[in-house]
Amino acid sequence: MIRKAKGFYETFDRKEPGTKATHYCPGCGHGIIHKLIGEAMAELGIQDRTVFVSPVGCAAFCFHYFDCGNVAGPHGRASAVATGVSRALPGKVVISYQGDGDLGAIGFNNAFQAANRGEHFACFFVNNSIYAMTGGQMAPTTMLGQRTTTTPFGRDPVKEGYPLKVCEMLNQLDAPMFIERVSVSDTKRIMQAKKAMRKALEIQRDGKGYAFVEFLSPCPTNWRMDPVASARFVNDQMEKVFPLGNFRDRSAEPAPVANPVPRSTIEELLGKGHEGPAAKVDPGFKERRFKFSGFGGQGVLSLGLVVAEAAGASGRFVSWLPSYGPEQRGGYASCSVVVSGKEVGSPAVDSPDVLVAMSQQAAEKFAATVPAGGVVIHEASLPEPKAREGVRVMAFPAARIAAEAGTPKAANTALLVALTALDLHGLPLEKVLAALDASFAAKPALVERNRKVFQAAFDWAKNNL
Ligand code: SF4
Missing domain, CATH: 3.40.920.10 (Pyruvate-ferredoxin oxidoreductase, PFOR, domain III)
Known part of the structure; x- marks a missing residue:
């Protein structure tokens, strides 16, 4: 059914008041992923306790769309900001939304360490194998041979290394509760993407820990293709390098419980003489x-x-x-x-x-x-x-x-x-x-x-x- 997701604002006022279209290009995967999030927030009844952390990249304006708590993170730091929000406000459902340049390059250590600590947030990673907002440069996930503005003859593994497979890398860690790679290139795949997203949000709703979903997502503008060819490119090319599937689902397990911290007075921590008056x-x-x-x-x-x-x-x-x-x-x-x-x-x-x-x-x-x-x-x-x-x-x-x-x-x-x-x-x-x-x-x-x-x-x- 064609309708606005319940978790969205009525209009998208980024450009002019009353606008109903998003700022994304036609055929872009961001709009689809946004709609899935907007639907899932409403369906799970978590909208009023969701805090959404926007990245830097094409999705920098998420706060214009999602009718929930919103915070904008600096480039690559959405996972760090999400860590802060979820620790400061336990009980909230926190979403970190990040692209491949943001999470896979400048923010990789932030994202990787947050996953390794099992922080309580859902990380939605949008992989379109290119730096999109800045004009189509090579991203960590750019595939071998793929042409970008900085690899005009195709990515060469000797000079530029290999595409980063983030799900596979995170799957080496002990802490994450859920890791899945999905695609939004056609209806069947979008349905599976919705299921994975819901699962990641249910894990947050139930306070169980870190969940990661990678979305293979078309970028017709920087791939210089029309939307249909872009969707085909995801299915025929990207899935070969980034196979879809669930890597881990521990959502049925109880939430891990931290060891209790003994109550210490300031005097015990700092020694005598530091306990000044307020x-x-x-x-x-x-x-x-x-x-x-x-x-x-x-x-x-x-x-x-x-x-x-x-x-x-x-x-x-x-x-x-x-x-x-x-x-x-x-x-x-x-x-x-x-x-x-x-x-x-x-x-x-x-x-x-x-x-x-x-x-x-x-x-x-x-x-x-x-x-x-x-x-x-x-x-x-x-x-x-x-x-x-x-x-x-x-x-x-x-x-x-x-x-x-x-x-x-x-x-x-x-x-x-x-x-x-x-x-x-x-x-x-x-x-x-x-x-x-x-x-x-x-x-x-x-x-x-x-x-x-x-x-x-x-x-x-x-x-x-
Ligand atoms: S440049 Fe690519 S990722 Fe960015 S909005 Fe356009 S299609 Fe989407």
Whole structure:
């Protein structure tokens, strides 16, 4: 019977309001697969709890068609997004709809790992053996000898490898509950495709785990054929390379149950000293944005972490965002810290109120980012960095103070004093000291040594700042 599937919106308003035709080309398999999904959602009574994840590709506008929850995933990431949705919203029926470029190339690892974990969603994989939306380039599923815009003489296995057989590869995994390859090239095959799709959705309805259905689907436009020849191409050519059939059906088995996770308190997970109070909204507290920067090994990230810990323990909202190169020692390192009286909107700090620079490179890189009214504190042995007008630039002899106090590596602790003595972080001294001590919980011998550096720096600050 020719009629609109119940799971569709009344009209497809992608182009203009009131449009009844889809945006797909005549003879395209996407429209058929969409109709099967729309019918199955309604027939199984799952429409109101279905979340559909659209891919990037010709089917990027699925949300214009399906009258259910909709999320658009980035290219190749629909399986990752579906994982997030199904984990965050257990009980929903989640569908990841992906093409062969999307799933078989850029998103293969996402899709493969999700299948291997047995995530709770149905993955509908549309294989038309070509990159369609971008103009007919070779896809991972392009067949040997098949001409595309990037294989004008036909796919050559020596240069371009072999077509990826996704069902066969997923069938090596233990977790999937259901794997089947179907076709939408003629009525008989469409009926079988509908059965496989329903089964995959029933598995989701019953909360049983991962189901995968691959649809061999015509793309008349990029194959440069008419719809009838395209359907024949699927039957005569594609099925030879991608045989139809069920690879696995474990839907009659009970749903696997995860081992219970023992309830752990934050203290058990992180150790004592981390169980700070819940942050409280305080409109009177001026938000402070810090950038701590230098080389890896100077303790730049730890310095920022001590400020962040002290802020958390003081009931402030706080974020700590590190950034560093791949080197363990000597590479670039910085962290951004935001201390606030309200929820932190973004942890990124592009214009810090306070910059602490422990290396010349860091001072040169970030000094100009501090706006008027801000503060730049730099290690005194470095040349004075160029800052904007209205910025206070302060040289702090952190390295010398730390060396004279007997722990040259604790220059970062001396710099913590500069912030504390000038009350740049707005945090109580006892919270700062407690956070400093806690940062050496794993190396208790360093607690006293850093306290000594802190005191020496404090004495210097009293006399000099
Ligand atoms: S380009 Fe191919 S896959 Fe894309 S809508 Fe047209 S026929 Fe369908």
